Amino acid sequence: MNNIKFLKPVNEDCAWEVDRQDVDPVNNTTFIYNKNISLPLDEQRKRLPVYKYKKHVLFLIEKFQTMIIAGDTGCGKSTQIPQYLFEAGWCQNNLKIGVVEPRRFCATTLARRVADEQRCEIGTTVGYSIRFDNCHDPNATKIKYMTEGILVREMMADPLLCEYSVIILDEVHERNTLTDILMGLLKKILRKRKRLKLIVMSATADVVSLKNFFNNKRENLKSENTATVLCIEGKVYPIMIHYVNDPVPDYVTGVVDCICNIHKNELDGDILAFLTGSEEIDRAILQLKERLTENSNKYLSPMILPMYGALPNSEQLKVFRPTPKNMRKIIISTNIAETSITIFGIVYVVDCGFVKLRWFNSKIYADTLVVVPVSQASAEQRAGRAGRIKPGKVYRLYPEREFENLTLFTPPEMSRTDLSAAVLQLKALGIDNVLRFTFPLPPPAENLLLALELLNAIEAIDDKGYLTKPLGTTMVEFPLSPLHSKTLISSSEFGCSDEISTILAMLQVDNVFVKPSSGANSIKARIEKRKFEVEEGDLITLLNVFTAFEKNSNNAKSWCIQHFINFKALRRAHEIKSQMLKLMERFNIPLISCDGNAENVCRCITSGFFPNAVYLHYSGVYKTVRGGEDLYIHPSSVLYNVAQPQWLLYCELIHTNKLYMRDITVIKSSWLEELGKKFYHKAT
C-alpha cells in the first residue's frame, strides 16, 4: 500500500505509527479471558455462573416488567441472557431483543461472541449497530447489540420502541449520562407499552434504588410490584484488605513503596495499581524502575507496564499478554482498569484511593477535571480485580476509618457535568419540562437551569423553552455538542460550511500532532507543526492540517509520518466529516467554501462559540466576559508563544493547576457585539 516497510519496530521514534488499526478486531480475543476455550461452545455456555439462573430469568421476565440483574463481569450475563430469551421465544412476531452497551468495543465483541454461539454469521440473527458501523439485517436480526447513543436515536424515530420485545441495559453501574436518560425514558415507555420488558444489568450499583425507580406499584395500593431483583453469584475468591495506619503524604510514592514491598515479600501473582492520570503513572514507573532490580525478588523479575486510554494501542496490548515465566507483571493504571477492561492474572491490587473525574463548574460554565477520593463502590470494584484466579490481597493507601467516610457511590455523570447536550436531547424526545423529568437521580437544578439558559442564548430553544424551528430541531440531528452544531448550522450563512465541517471534525479527535519523547525527533515534530500554525489560532491550524492531509491522500500514511501527524486521528476526522456532510445534505445546509478567507471562518466560529469569549485584562491574564474568571492559554496552543491578542474564544477548558484554554481562536470584540448580542447585553 505504501512505503513504510523500512521502518523497524525497534526504532522507538516510529512506535507511535503502530496503532489500533493494526489489531484485527475479529481475531483479537486478548481482552476476554476464557478458561474453557478448549471445550465445545455449548459446553462452555453451561459452565458459566449465569447458567444456573436460566430458569429464574425466564420465570421472572414473565412475571415482572422490569428485572434488575446484579452480577459481576465474567458471570456471562451479557452474552447468555439475550440467548435464553431468544431460545424461549421472545423474538416471535418479528420482535427483537435489544442489548445496549456503553462502549462500541463491548457491543461488537459481545455480538460476535453470541453469533458464534448461535452458529450464525454476524449480521444475520445476531447483529450490532454502532456509529459508523452497522452490521445487522432489519428483517433477520433478532438479537441486536448497540451503543447507548444508537438507542436514543432510535427512540427519536420510534418513541415506543415497537420493534423490541425486550430491552437489556448493560453495565448500568457506570451511570453515563446516556444511561440515565435512557432509564428515565424507558420508565415512561414501560407505562405505555405494558408488553415491553426491561432488564437492567449492573455489577455493583445499588440495585434497591434501581428497583424502586422502576417499580410502578403505587403506594398504599394492593397492586403488584412491577420490578424485581435477581442476584447472580459469580465465582470469586476471598480478598484480604489492608489499610495504612496513617494517611500517606504523597500517594504516588505511597503506591511505589507498596509495590516494592509486595514484589519483595509476596508469592507470585501480578500487581495492579490504580493512580489518577498518565502523568502520575509515568512518574511512578520512573521510580519503580530505579528501585526494583532483578535482585529484588529471587524468583521473579519485575515487568512494569503503564495502562491508560491515551496510550497507543500496541502499548495497551502488552498488558493483556500472559505473564512470562519467572516474571511478575506490575501494571500501573488509571480508572480504565476499574470497569472498562479486565486484566487476567491479578492477585494484588494497590489503590491510591483517588480518581480523576469530570466536574461541572457553574462559575465558568464548563466541565473541569478534578481529583477526588473514590467512592466505596469504586473501592470495592477495584478490590474485586484481585480475586479472580485465587485468593487476593488489596492494599488501600488510606486508614480504615477513612473508608467509612467515603461516599457510597460515585455520583452519576449527570449530576456532575454540563447538561446542555442532554437537555437538548430530552427536548427533542418530547420532554418539554426537563425540571420535572423523572431522572434515576435528579441532577442539581442549577445545572439544568444553566443548560436551559445557554440553549436559549444560542437560540436552540425559545423563551418558553421549546425547541426553535428550524435551528433547534436541526441541531439535535447532528452528533455534536450544542455549540458545535450551532456553529455548523450557521456556517453556510458565512459562506464557509466546508471549512467549518472540517474544523468541527478535527475538534472531535485527539492527539492530532504526534509528540515523540526523544530529543531530536521532538524538535523535528515541533518544526513540522510550525508549518501548519497560523496567527488566527488553533482551529485554522487544524484546518490547514486536514487540508494538507486530503491533498496527500494517495500516500496519506507516509505523509503523516513525515509531518508528525497522527494518521489514525486524521482518518477518523475524515470519517466524521463525511458523516456530517451527509447530514448537512439531508438538512439542506449547502456546502460552501470561502476559499481561504479566514475572517469568514473566525466570524462563523464566533457565532457559535460566543459564550466562551475572554479578553486580556491589564494584569496580563485573560478573564471570561461573563464571570470574570481567570483563564490561561494552554501550552499546546499555537498562541502560547506569541504576543497575547486582546480577544479570544476557546473551545475547551482543562483544569489542572490552572484553568487552561485549548483550541483557541483570535476574534474582534465587534464580532461579539454583533453575533452574541443577546447573550452579552446583560453581562456588560
Place this chain on the structure above:
DNA sequence: GAGCACTGC
C-alpha cells in the same frame, strides 16, 4: 510548559 474514562442515525 501539559494530558480520567467513555460515546453519538
